[in-house]
Amino acid sequence: IILLTILQQINACGPGRGLGGPRRSRRLVPLVFKQHVPNVSEYTLGASGLREGKVDRNSSKFKNLVPNYNKDIIFKDEEGTGADRIMSQRCKEKLNTLAVLVMNRWPGQRLRVTESWDEDMKHGNESLHYEGRAVDITTSDRDRSKYGMLARLAVEAGFDWVYYESREHIHCSVKSDSTQKSHVSGCFTSESTVQISTGERRRLSDLKLGEKVLSMTSNGKTKYSEVIMFLDYNMNEIMDFVQITTKSGAILTVTAAHLIMVWNLSKNQSEFRFASKIEEGDFVLVYKDDRLRPEKVIKITLVHNLGYIAPLTREGTIIVDSIAASCYALIDSQSIAHWSFSPIRAYLSMKNLLGFSSRSYSSSSSGNSNSRSNNRRISDNKLNNIEINNNLILENDNSISNNEILNDPLIQNGVHWYAKILYSIKDWVLPDDWIYH
Incomplete structure (x- = not known):
């Protein structure tokens, strides 16, 4: 009882729900250009975690990637191979959640994926795109004024690292499914x-x-x-x-x-x-x-x-x-x-x-x-x-x-x-x- 009382008083002095109190709705603040959330490196355990290595079509890990056929998402697929639909299970789940948030925020608009799994080495050597753990996204109307809020919605959807990387897209990534x-x-x-x-x-x-x-x-x-x-x-x-x-x-x-x-x-x-x-x-x-x-x-x-x-x-x-x-x-x-x-x-x-x-079942002999x-x-x-x-x-x-x-x-x-x-x-x-x- 004493513990609960003290902690309740601590809560009352700062942010937090308080003891059994309701969560207050938060005003969503758009990310600014070049901002990333969380404010740590993408490859740290506090974000999307360590790299596990490139996954290609002949890799044993390729079978762990899944296609995303969500009709509420537009996939650019400029390669014509369906690669932009392929991603890790966790990435797929977060992307589908984000698609709903986008439609709720901007009725009539859909989420657009410009890059997902990459097998053509178009990104940096350490990119999580090669593992199917990263996506580059825009809105369907490509309205750049929406991208800051799109990045915030990606954070709300549960992506482990979100980066307002370019004026052309938002970069999002997730932790490995094997974690x-x-x-x-x-x-x-x-x-x-x-x-x-x-x-x-x-x-x-x-x-x-x-x-x-x-x-x-x-x-x-x-x-x-x-x-x-x-x-x-x-x-x-x-x-x-x-x-x-x-x-x-x-x-x-x-x-x-x-x-x-x-x-x-x-x-x-x-x-x-x-x-x-x-x-x-x-x-x-x-x-x-x-x-x-x-x-x-x-x-x-x-x-x-x-x-x-x-x-x-x-x-x-x-x-x-x-x-x-x-x-x-x-x-x-x-x-x-x-x-x-x-x-x-x-x-x-x-x-x-x-x-x-x-x-304590100890013995004077280290062997025993x-x-x-x-x-x-x-x-x-x-x-x-x-x-x-x-x-x-x-x-x-x-x-x-x-x-x-x-x-x-x-x-x-x-x-x-x-x-x-x-x-x-x-x-x-x-x-x-x-x-x-």
Whole structure:
């Protein structure tokens, strides 16, 4: 109740729906010449995303493109091959939505497509036209005075990047169809590593509750902080990750909605930013020579990986693969996210104080430790199909009693119940521009 009350007051001071309030209609403002929305590069994850390579008629990916026979759209098709009707499924959906918006805005007018999929290399070498993910559009009357508003309507239709590129047309593009639906939370790969209090590196898949890992305090100092829970834990699902590479070779692989610590050169201070909004040339904090230092990002790519894990430390931060990151995702505020987990931190502290902490199945031998960790992982070969509440999956292990397994939060498959509650109410209590989309 306190959380809802405070967030409602925050909403009242700025833009947003407020708690349960209706959305207000917005006045559509035309784009100006050379403006693009969003205001980032077309090939960043915050826009249409990374390029996946040219698709030609002999490519295996060509079968994933679809023709668009919408009668409310005029296709120029100057090549006479039908290429302007061919596009990705997502592009087709956004284009059809835009066609309706155009007819509603200007009765009697239709949407006109001058370029879609291109197999003749008429665009720049990096163009998304070669992947069927971009279209150039006008109105059917070719009235240039309408193009600014046409670009705005394209943004409203859901195109991932819209550019008032030329006096002759508007350029629109979309994310790849192969990009999986954004995960409900934010995580690191199961193969990512952290530094534990003994100084050794530990893979997240082998990390145990109660272990202390290198993290960062609110004043930018490093500290070993206890892992109190896993916000998400899944070893069986393939996920899309942003891979951030720095000048010294540090590489962090994380989901797009995760908060990463970025050094703001203009303010000479650090701030948290969604991984999808980090660009080449930005600076992240890298742990090197026993301290955190700003280091330039030189490469950002998109990769797929099996398994993802989101450990939560008491500090709310964690240094993964030598790069400083938050433990939180989805909400564009480290302080609000950390504060919202205060009740569960207090609950776990009280539980530990009273002696009800879950047993950590560790061993003095690293070999036995790895063996136990492997036994706990979710594996098709080891599951006995015994499922209980809170997404726990049990294994048949004679050395561990059923009661011990029931009390082990690490044997988890999915989002933690407390995190699920917070995720379910975020859209009601937070302004829309605070939430990752």
